[in-house]
Amino acid sequence: MTKKNKGGRKSKYHTHVEPRLIEVEGWARDGLIDEQIAKNLNVAVSTFHSYKNKFPELTESLKKNKDIADREVENALLKRALGYQFTETTFEGGVETKRVVKQVQPDTTAQIFWLKNRKPDKWRDKQDIEHSGHVDIASKAKAIDDYLNGDSS
Numbered sequence: 305m306t307k308k309n310k311g312g313r314k315s316k317y318h319t320h321v322e323p324r325l326i327e328v329e330g331w332a333r334d335g336l337i338d339e340q341i342a343k344n345l346n347v348a349v350s351t352f353h354s355y356k357n358k359f360p361e362l363t364e365s366l367k368k369n370k371d372i373a374d375r376e377v378e379n380a381l382l383k384r385a386l387g388y389q390f391t392e393t394t395f396e397g398g399v400e401t402k403r404v405v406k407q408v409q410p411d412t413t414a415q416i417f418w419l420k421n422r423k424p425d426k427w428r429d430k431q432d433i434e435h436s437g438h439v440d441i442a443s444k445a446k447a448i449d450d451y452l453n454g455d456s457s
Contacts, residue, residue: 317355317362320345325365332369335377341366385414 321328324345331341342352356363387410394402419427 316347316351317359320347321352321355321359321362325362328362329365329369332366333372335373338366381414381418384408384411385418386410 328341328345331344336344338352338356339349342349345352347355356366388408390406390408392404392406393400394404416427420429
């Protein structure tokens with residue numbers, strides 16, 4: 305259910321967005337961000353965000369279709385990380401002449417990206433190391449200094 309103005313002319317939502325909701329859904333599925341969608345609709349970004357707050361059908365439609373695009377990218381990243389096979393078919397004159405099964409090797413960059421994002425506590429670059437106990441830095445520094453000066457007493 306959409307909210308309408310209490311009188312007079314329709315809001316820009318009803319003239320610029322609502323009739324193009326199918327296009328908006330397609331743009332969201334294609335990976336466009338809100339700023340790009342607003343530009344395509346010829347409305348200000350702030351106005352577009354206002355419409356998202358006022359019209360739940362717009363917000364839900366964007367969320368659903370952006371989720372579809374995100375899922376496709378996730379699946380492609382996983383496929384690339386694990387490697388995959390595909391069949392390449394060659395045609396000459398409309399007739400199949402050759403069919404070859406090809407193997408795409410797993411991509412370590414995709415694997416690292418996946419693991420750092422899915423399991424950051426285990427795979428992040430920075431490791432937090434907790435130290436328990438006291439370290440006497442002064443005596444360690446003196447021992448190193450003595451060693452460097454040749455005093456190995």
